[in-house]
Amino acid sequence: xxxxxxxxxxxxxxxGIVAMWYLGAVILNAPWAYDQAERAGVTLGFWDMVQxxxxxxxxxxxxxxxxxxxxxxxVALVAPTSKRSLIYHGWVTLSATLLGFAMGVxxxxxxxxxxxxxxxxxxxxxxxxxxxxxxxxxAIAPMIIVVLNSVGxxxxxxxxxxxxxxxxxxxxxxxxxxxxxxxxMQLDQMRTWxxxxxxxxRKLRWPAAIPYLFASLKVGAAAALVGAIVGELPTxxxxxxxxxxxxxxxxxxxxxxxxxxxxxxxxxxxxVAAIGVVERITARAMGAQTIGARS
Amino acid sequence: MTPALIGAVAVWLGGWTVNVxxxxxxxxxxxxxxxxxxxxxxxxxxWELLVVGLAVSPVLLPAPSAVWARLVSSGEILRAxxxxxxxxxxxxxxxxxxxxxxxxGVAVDRAPFLRRGLLPVGNFVAALxxxxxxxxxxxxxxxxxxxxxxxxxxxxxxxxxxxxVQGLAATEPMQRDLMRTYAAGYWRTLFLLRxxxxxxxxxxxxxxxxxxxxxxxxxxxxxxxxxxxxGFRISTEVGRLALDMVWAEIAVAAxxxxxxxxxxxxxxxAATFWHPSQRR
Numbered sequence: 285x286x287x288x289x290x291x292x293x294x295x296x297x298x299x300g301i302v303a304m305w306y307l308g309a310v311i312l313n314a315p316w317a318y319d320q321a322e323r324a325g326v327t328l329g330f331w332d333m334v335q336x337x338x339x340x341x342x343x344x345x346x347x348x349x350x351x352x353x354x355x356x357x358x359v360a361l362v363a364p365t366s367k368r369s370l371i372y373h374g375w376v377t378l379s380a381t382l383l384g385f386a387m388g389v390x391x392x393x394x395x396x397x398x399x400x401x402x403x404x405x406x407x408x409x410x411x412x413x414x415x416x417x418x419x420x421x422x423a424i425a426p427m428i429i430v431v432l433n434s435v436g437x438x439x440x441x442x443x444x445x446x447x448x449x450x451x452x453x454x455x456x457x458x459x460x461x462x463x464x465x466x467x468x469m470q471l472d473q474m475r476t477w478x479x480x481x482x483x484x485x486r487k488l489r490w491p492a493a494i495p496y497l498f499a500s501l502k503v504g505a506a507a508a509l510v511g512a513i514v515g516e517l518p519t520x521x522x523x524x525x526x527x528x529x530x531x532x533x534x535x536x537x538x539x540x541x542x543x544x545x546x547x548x549x550x551x552x553x554x555x556v557a558a559i560g561v562v563e564r565i566t567a568r569a570m571g572a573q574t575i576g577a578r579s
Numbered sequence: 580m581t582p583a584l585i586g587a588v589a590v591w592l593g594g595w596t597v598n599v600x601x602x603x604x605x606x607x608x609x610x611x612x613x614x615x616x617x618x619x620x621x622x623x624x625x626w627e628l629l630v631v632g633l634a635v636s637p638v639l640l641p642a643p644s645a646v647w648a649r650l651v652s653s654g655e656i657l658r659a660x661x662x663x664x665x666x667x668x669x670x671x672x673x674x675x676x677x678x679x680x681x682x683x684g685v686a687v688d689r690a691p692f693l694r695r696g697l698l699p700v701g702n703f704v705a706a707l708x709x710x711x712x713x714x715x716x717x718x719x720x721x722x723x724x725x726x727x728x729x730x731x732x733x734x735x736x737x738x739x740x741x742x743x744v745q746g747l748a749a750t751e752p753m754q755r756d757l758m759r760t761y762a763a764g765y766w767r768t769l770f771l772l773r774x775x776x777x778x779x780x781x782x783x784x785x786x787x788x789x790x791x792x793x794x795x796x797x798x799x800x801x802x803x804x805x806x807x808x809x810g811f812r813i814s815t816e817v818g819r820l821a822l823d824m825v826w827a828e829i830a831v832a833a834x835x836x837x838x839x840x841x842x843x844x845x846x847x848x849a850a851t852f853w854h855p856s857q858r859r
Contacts, residue, residue, distance in 0.1 A: 293696030301700075312719075344719065403602040404595065408618035419833040420793040422710075423809065426801070426817045427825050431639055434820075506706045513708055517801050525711075533714030533802055541714050549707045556706055 305348050312344040313337035346539045354543040367523070374547045376524040377512050380440050381551075384447020385508040389501065391448065392455030399456075400463040400489070401481060413456055421449055425514050443515035443524075450511040451504035458500025462493025491570060498563040505555040513548060525551075583632020587625050594621030641823040650827040656812070657831050664809040665835050667724035668796035672731025677739045677788055679732070681781070684743025685769070694744055701741040709734050713799040722803045730799040735788040742784030746777025779854050782847035789839045793832065 310333075317336035321328040328336065338347040346354075358370040365372060395413070398405045425446045432442040466488050474484045516526030525544045532541035598614045606613065623643050629635070630642040637645060650657070687693045713730045720726035750773050758768045774781075800810025809828055816824040 290695050290699060293692050293694075294699050295696075297693070297696035297700050404599045404614070407602040407606075407614035408598045409615075411612075411615035412619065415837060417790065419836050420790065420797055422794045423797045423813055423832050424825075424829055426814050427822065427829075430817045430820075431822070434638065502706070506708070510708045510710055513711060514798055514801075517798075529711055529714050530802070533718060536718070538715065538718065541711075545708075545711045548711050552707050553703065 302348055305345075306338075309343065309345045309347045310334055310337045313340055316340065316344070342536050343538055346542055350539055351542045351546060354539045355546050358543060359547075370528075370543060370547050373523055373525050373528050373544070374551060377509070377516065377526065377548070378551055380443035380512040380515065380524070381447050381505075381508045381555075383440060384444035384449075384511060385451050385505055387444065388448040388451035388504060388508060389455050392452045392500075392504070393459055393497075395452075395456045396459030396463055397485065399460050401485075410460070413453060417453055417457070422446075422511070422514050425511070426517070429515060443512050446515040447508035447511035451508040454500045454503040454507060455497075458496045458503075459493055462496025463489045465496065466492045494566060494570065498559060498566070501559050502556050505559060506552050509548065509552050509555065581632060583628055586632065587628050590621060590624050590628060594618065594624075638820045638822060641826055645823045646826040646830065649823040650830060653824065653827065656807075657827065659807050660809045660812050660828065661831060661835060663724060663805070663807045664727065664796050664800065665793065665839075668727030668799070668808070669731055669792040671724070672728035672796065673735055673788060673792040675728065676732035676735035676792075677785060680736045680739035680784075681743050684740050684747065687740075687744060688747045689765075694748075698741065698744055701737045701744070704737040705741055709737075710795060710798055713795070714802045717799065717802045722805055724808075727796045727799045727804075727808075731792045731795040734791045734795040738787050738791065739784040742780045742787075743777065746780025746784075747773055749773075749780060750776045778847075778851045782843065782851060785843050786840060786847070789843055790836060793836045793839065797832065 314333060314337055317333050317340070318328060320336070321333075337343070338350070340346075343350070355370065358368060362369040364375075395409070399410055399413075400406070428445055428449075429442045432438070432445065463485075470488060471484065474488055479487070512524070513526040513529075516524040517530055525548050528544035529541050532538070532544065594617055597617050601614045601617065626640075627643050630640055641649075687697055710730070712733050713726075716729040716733070717726045720729050754772060754776075755768065758772050763771065797810040797813070800808045801814055804811040809832055812828050813825055816822075816828070
């Protein structure tokens, strides 16, 4: 990462976005502010109007500081077990995401290993894996939830299933590419050492696939989070970030929707960053392995 | 073991044997499609056999034949849903979102400072659950297709922007210097060298956005919609436990999504035939 060199431009862009957000809040909330003033029989000066737009109870677009205040209130000032706490809702979503992500990664790797080692699986399943990328899988989320509910499975698992479905494809496709990345020469070398298929997988293909694995893990984690959030919508779930958004849109609580969005963004960023850290640690460990002897 | 299970195992083994035989030989042309088609057909027959043989309730999983019957009998409703969700919502948003991202990308490219700032931010936003903006868009633009198009614009903008900016950076300094020795100005260099060189990146972004567009339009309908549309139909029919209709709608969504992706992929092949990834 070139964090140091790009810090100034990134900061400038972020500040620009915040400024545009404030501008948008003023423009979008102005009609309501004027309307209120007219009802009260007051003529509104320009600066009064601007101040009014940034302090509404249910604004069309809440100002960034309103959202920040709401996030702070529902994260730090409320007990984490309370239904009003964003940490509680975030954890509900995160637990489903992590469970589904773990299942999806396991399934994706298993399928990739099968595809690489078996020509029949490669020829018959791989095209379907690729074709499935073009299908809007999220559309079946409500059905999975309702069907699993009707056979008595509810709670965490149905949401995790959707996360699994979404995170499984990037991992499978990336790992097939990664496991196939060793060159012919390297594979031939393994054969001259009379290495079996299992040994080739463990000692050559798997290490070679690690960079691909982490790249697809990052995509998969973001997809898994989207899956868990969307999975909370159809049943009118009572907990989770998706449920917060849905109830916010029912009752016109825009600040609540935005704070749930901020929490979701923080979760996504946290997941991707965590994978990045593990990636760096693994890369360092593996770099040491390739130099030293691997027992 | 019931006859249905025995039949299912037989069908599975039969299909797999055919595919093992097919995979052994060198397949050419259309025949390359044979193994996946056999695999898909095996799965469908298996599904039908198990659902009918084990008397699975249609509330849990309808048989493919029931889904097909529903697909044929309610073509009118499905057509209206596709028109509402795909043509009005997804396609409009796709064109606006990708078009705007392309223009912004070209504009940003002229200012290196902005480009260095926007690329990390764009990559970050592209990984966020942007779909969560759906309830806000519904609140701003109403229940009809405008709000769905707005969600699609938001979802497609940043992936397309990142690809445009990366694509425009894909030329070598040597190539740009050559254009300068030809006394080519900015616009000439842009149209004759840099945009063609960016084409693989642009099409990559366009392909990613096809799926995002359809997902955005469908999911946005879960937050409120008029009485037609694919997302609306799926959520209401699930509520009525009419799962054959849900599966029919999913089949249509899959077909529309694949066709959309395929159309962009074909355009890519026509436009970037010179690129190594397109060579056969």
